[in-house]
Amino acid sequence: xxxxxxxxxxxxxxxxxxxxxxxxxxxxxxxxxxxxxxxxxxxxxxxxxxxxxxxxxxxxxxxxxxxxxxxxxxxxxxxxxxxxxxxxxxxxxxxxxxxxxxxxxxxxxxxxxxxxxxxxxxxxxxxxxxxxxxxxxxxxxxxxxxxxxxxxxxxxxxxxxxxxxxxxxxxxxxxxxxxxxxxxxxxxxxxxxxxxxxxxxxxxxxxxxxxxxxxxxxxxxxxxxxxxxxxxxxxxxxxxxxxxxxxxxxxxxxxxxxxxxxxxxxxxxxxxxxxxxxxxxxxxxxxxxxxxxxxxxxxxxxxxxxxxxxxxxxxxxxxxxxxxxxxxxxxxxxxxxxxxxxx
Amino acid sequence: xxxxxxxxxxxxxxxxxxxxxxxxxxxxxxxxxxxxxxxxxxxxxxxxxxxxxxxxxxxxxxxxxxxxxxxxxxxxxxxxxxxxxxxxxxxxxxxxxxxxxxxxxxxxxxxxxxxxxxxxxxxxxxxxxxxxxxxxxxxxxxxxxxxxxxxxxxxxxxxxxxxxxxxxxxxxxxxxxxxxxxxxxxxxxxxxxxxxxxxxxxxxxxxxxxxxxxxxxxxxxxxxxxxxxxxxxxxxxxxxxxxxxxxxxxxxxxxxxxxxxxxxxxxxxxxxxxxxxxxxxxxxxxxxxxxxx
Amino acid sequence: xxxxxxxxxxxxxxxxxxxxxxxxxxxxxxxxxxxxxxxxxxxxxxxxxxxxxxxxxxxxxxxxxxxxxxxxxxxxxxxxxxxxxxxxxxxxxxxxxxxxxxxxxxxxxxxxxxxxxxxxxxxxxxxxxxxxxxxxxxxxxxxxxxxxxxxxxxxxxxxxxxxxxxxxxxxxxxxxxxxxxxxxxxxxxxxxxxxxxxxxxxxxxxxxxxxxxxxxxxxxxxxxxxxxxxxxxxx
Ligand SMILES: Nc1ncnc2c1ncn2[C@@H]1O[C@H](COP(=O)(O)OP(=O)(O)O)[C@@H](O)[C@H]1O
Ligand SMILES: [Mg+2]
Numbered sequence: 001x002x003x004x005x006x007x008x009x010x011x012x013x014x015x016x017x018x019x020x021x022x023x024x025x026x027x028x029x030x031x032x033x034x035x036x037x038x039x040x041x042x043x044x045x046x047x048x049x050x051x052x053x054x055x056x057x058x059x060x061x062x063x064x065x066x067x068x069x070x071x072x073x074x075x076x077x078x079x080x081x082x083x084x085x086x087x088x089x090x091x092x093x094x095x096x097x098x099x100x101x102x103x104x105x106x107x108x109x110x111x112x113x114x115x116x117x118x119x120x121x122x123x124x125x126x127x128x129x130x131x132x133x134x135x136x137x138x139x140x141x142x143x144x145x146x147x148x149x150x151x152x153x154x155x156x157x158x159x160x161x162x163x164x165x166x167x168x169x170x171x172x173x174x175x176x177x178x179x180x181x182x183x184x185x186x187x188x189x190x191x192x193x194x195x196x197x198x199x200x201x202x203x204x205x206x207x208x209x210x211x212x213x214x215x216x217x218x219x220x221x222x223x224x225x226x227x228x229x230x231x232x233x234x235x236x237x238x239x240x241x242x243x244x245x246x247x248x249x250x251x252x253x254x255x256x257x258x259x260x261x262x263x264x265x266x267x268x269x270x271x272x273x274x275x276x277x278x279x280x281x282x283x284x285x286x287x288x289x290x291x292x293x294x295x296x297x298x299x300x301x302x303x304x305x306x307x308x309x310x311x312x313x314x315x316x317x318x319x320x321x322x323x324x325x326x327x328x329x330x331x332x333x334x335x336x337x338x339x340x341x342x343x
Numbered sequence: 344x345x346x347x348x349x350x351x352x353x354x355x356x357x358x359x360x361x362x363x364x365x366x367x368x369x370x371x372x373x374x375x376x377x378x379x380x381x382x383x384x385x386x387x388x389x390x391x392x393x394x395x396x397x398x399x400x401x402x403x404x405x406x407x408x409x410x411x412x413x414x415x416x417x418x419x420x421x422x423x424x425x426x427x428x429x430x431x432x433x434x435x436x437x438x439x440x441x442x443x444x445x446x447x448x449x450x451x452x453x454x455x456x457x458x459x460x461x462x463x464x465x466x467x468x469x470x471x472x473x474x475x476x477x478x479x480x481x482x483x484x485x486x487x488x489x490x491x492x493x494x495x496x497x498x499x500x501x502x503x504x505x506x507x508x509x510x511x512x513x514x515x516x517x518x519x520x521x522x523x524x525x526x527x528x529x530x531x532x533x534x535x536x537x538x539x540x541x542x543x544x545x546x547x548x549x550x551x552x553x554x555x556x557x558x559x560x561x562x563x564x565x566x567x568x569x570x571x572x573x574x575x576x577x578x579x580x581x582x583x584x585x586x587x588x589x590x591x592x593x594x595x596x597x598x599x600x601x602x603x604x605x606x607x608x609x610x611x612x613x614x615x616x617x618x619x620x621x622x623x624x625x626x627x628x629x630x631x632x633x634x635x636x
Numbered sequence: 637x638x639x640x641x642x643x644x645x646x647x648x649x650x651x652x653x654x655x656x657x658x659x660x661x662x663x664x665x666x667x668x669x670x671x672x673x674x675x676x677x678x679x680x681x682x683x684x685x686x687x688x689x690x691x692x693x694x695x696x697x698x699x700x701x702x703x704x705x706x707x708x709x710x711x712x713x714x715x716x717x718x719x720x721x722x723x724x725x726x727x728x729x730x731x732x733x734x735x736x737x738x739x740x741x742x743x744x745x746x747x748x749x750x751x752x753x754x755x756x757x758x759x760x761x762x763x764x765x766x767x768x769x770x771x772x773x774x775x776x777x778x779x780x781x782x783x784x785x786x787x788x789x790x791x792x793x794x795x796x797x798x799x800x801x802x803x804x805x806x807x808x809x810x811x812x813x814x815x816x817x818x819x820x821x822x823x824x825x826x827x828x829x830x831x832x833x834x835x836x837x838x839x840x841x842x843x844x845x846x847x848x849x850x851x852x853x854x855x856x857x858x859x860x861x862x863x864x865x866x867x868x869x870x871x
Contacts, residue, residue, distance in 0.1 A: 299451075522688070
């Protein structure tokens with residue numbers, strides 16, 4: 001008989017509070033903030049994908065922005081050319097981007113470490129010019145404008161609120177899916193490969209299958225994120241998907257916590273809100289130099305500082321705090337030895 | 344036919360630029376097995392320093408060149424000693440991300456100080472066309488190529504003829520044995536970063552007169568330099584130069600003979616990297632079986 | 637007078653402690669053998685001296701407390717450690733290996749030092765350009781000793797020079813080690829599993845067992861002591 005996992009009451013409480021916060025955000029914030037939080041949900045999806053690839057299967061990718069581009073353009077072109085409802089293009093974007101990722105994953109099989117980083121870096125750099133080039137499809141520099149999205153069923157929601165709820169809902173779904181993947185046979189194979197390819201092969205894990213699968217899954221997540229981004233902004237052009245997007249994703253996944261479930265959520269909060277606060281910090285001057293609109297410096301510095309002090313990112317810090325809390329509780333309650341940590 | 348040869352000649356000329364940045368990448372890779380993503384941005388930063396020296400402090404080009412080289416060397420050493428060293432023993436992924444962090448920091452700082460307006464940069468060599476048997480050469484390109492060859496020669500002499508060069512090779516290949524022989528291995532790595540930064544500065548000062556000076560000028564070139572380094576076997580300075588020339592030729596031909604090739608050049612850079620890595624992972628001059636543990 | 641002294645040295649890797657308080661001393665000008673079974677901690681003891689392993693306790697060399705020196709500074713004081721596995725700089729040539737040996741000396745390879753090394757190892761001059769990894773095992777061991785000599789050390793730490801070599805070559809290497817000790821006045825601490833040959837070459841010996849010194853004495857005594865030979869030295 002399988003016993004249901006016991007959920008600690010504290011966790012349940014946190015989940016309830018979290019749920020209320022997520023549901024309540026758009027009712028107490030203005031349109032701009034609501035929209036930014038919709039973007040948090042979108043980036044969280046992209047980061048979940050990158051986390052599956054880099055955090056769990058150990059393959060570095062500087063090119064997930066390219067997969068987002070594939071998803072975004074799939075949606076934009078379909079909507080523009082066929083006029084089908086925008087939401088039907090989301091799964092198509094996932095499939096197309098996923099397929100693209102799978103194909104990219106095949107040469108990536110032979111590349112590890114530095115070389116994979118180089119190749120995906122080149123991928124990130126070459127996407128915008130290629131999009132510019134095939135302008136009959138992509139509209140070139142001018143990009144593609146899509147009709148604005150309206151809430152369905154004449155719900156009494158603003159456009160931003162609807163985007164927020166839709167994106168958060170999809171993010172939650174995909175979070176649960178990723179959670180499941182990580183705890184399945186597949187997830188265990190990913191981690192075995194990350195920890196040692198030799199050992200993984202020895203225990204009968206097919207490197208080719210799981211590594212390309214990780215690429216495909218990761219790209220599908222990025223594709224959904226790209227699609228949702230296009231839907232949210234109802235506009236996209238090649239510069240949306242440049243190198244800085246790929247770098248932002250990497251920053252997000254590291255800051256959130258590589259290989260940790262909730263890392264994507266924290267990471268996307270950073271990725272979306274850091275530029276905003278960096279912009280806000282326009283009061284910040286050193287002599288004649290103004291830091292207005294230069295989130296890059298903060299990105300870079302934060303990245304290095306976090307790698308140094310908290311290599312497991314924000315989620316890692318929280319996990320440590322949680323363990324510490326559990327430890328204290330059990331220590332006070334009973335003198336019995338600490339139970340083996342879960343997970 | 345002449346037009347074709349002309350394309351090859353100009354490809355060789357641009358190849359010299361890729362080669363010069365690739366040389367810096369190879370130096371750091373040899374020292375510590377890491378691709379330095381900040382190589383291009385550090386070079387740009389150095390080039391802006393020389394720009395300021397020339398424009399505001401009224402240095403002539405060559406004095407600015409020398410000062411910039413010294414500053415860049417110090418900068419490279421400082422980065423290794425203050426930052427990279429703290430990640431000793433960290434996984435490759437971590438080190439790569441650190442260099443990406445440096446990439447964004449240098450890019451941002453350069454933009455912060457000098458702004459994003461394109462600037463004309465007067466270089467060492469005048470840009471005068473020279474005709475040579477029906478082919479057009481440019482004195483600037485010839486100058487670039489001469490400087491790259493001199494750098495290659497100096498590096499070769501440094502690594503093969505000097506005590507410090509030998510110690511650098513020993514320290515990067517056999518850090519433990521080298522320590523037992525009294526080599527300060529950490530400082531050797533710092534020296535590697537200093538040299539790479541210097542070589543990068545030279546390439547920046549060579550490129551800037553040809554394209555305009557701006558904080559993002561090296562990003563595309565970095566990709567071609569990566570392709571060049573990979574093609575040359577990523578550990579070999581000579582390979583980097585030959586790889587650079589080869590990539591330069593391929594890009595010139597792509598730009599001319601493939602419709603819309605200018606837009607697709609970066610994608611071809613990607614193709615070069617991937618194809619080389621798949622077909623001949625050790626590149627043209629790399630030692631295939633040598634894998635350090 | 638003791639040139640090298642270890643006092644209650646504790647050392648280990650990560651969470652495991654390998655040496656549990658080793659004390660020993662090596663007199664200037666002598667050859668001392670450090671014996672013991674596989675895994676006893678002999679290599680770790682040498683690493684504790686050259687500071688290439690985490691350790692506590694006191695290590696004194698020639699009156700300097702080197703307990704907190706970095707490996708390169710230990711080397712600069714005149715301790716040449718030929719590590720387990722010989723530490724060959726495999727991709728470099730024989731000549732470059734020797735140059736690296738002379739790294740801490742001002743002005744590079746001195747002719748006198750090079751000539752001296754070639755007296756001991758006559759094959760070196762004609763193999764100067766050979767890549768070190770392509771030498772035979774015995775030649776690599778000799779090159780390692782030659783490289784150490786280029787440092788002009790006061791003390792030589794040798795880690796199992798006999799490992800994997802034919803008996804005849806082992807004999808030759810130990811002959812050279814004795815010559816180095818006598819003619820160049822280099823003090824030697826040699827680690828061996830091959831106890832009989834090490835005891836022939838040395839004046840004094842220590843026996844380690846599971847990270848502790850269990851027997852010490854003159855080599856002549858140890859060779860004679862039937863009980864020690866049987867229980868610790870296995871011959
Ligand atoms: N690098 C290392 N990491 C962890 N344990 C080690 C390492 N080197 C040696 N050991 C352990 O330390 C103990 C002593 O090893 P060592 O000093 O090499 O013994 P000996 O040289 O006498 O054979 C052994 O149990 C060995 O497994
Ligand atoms: Mg040993």
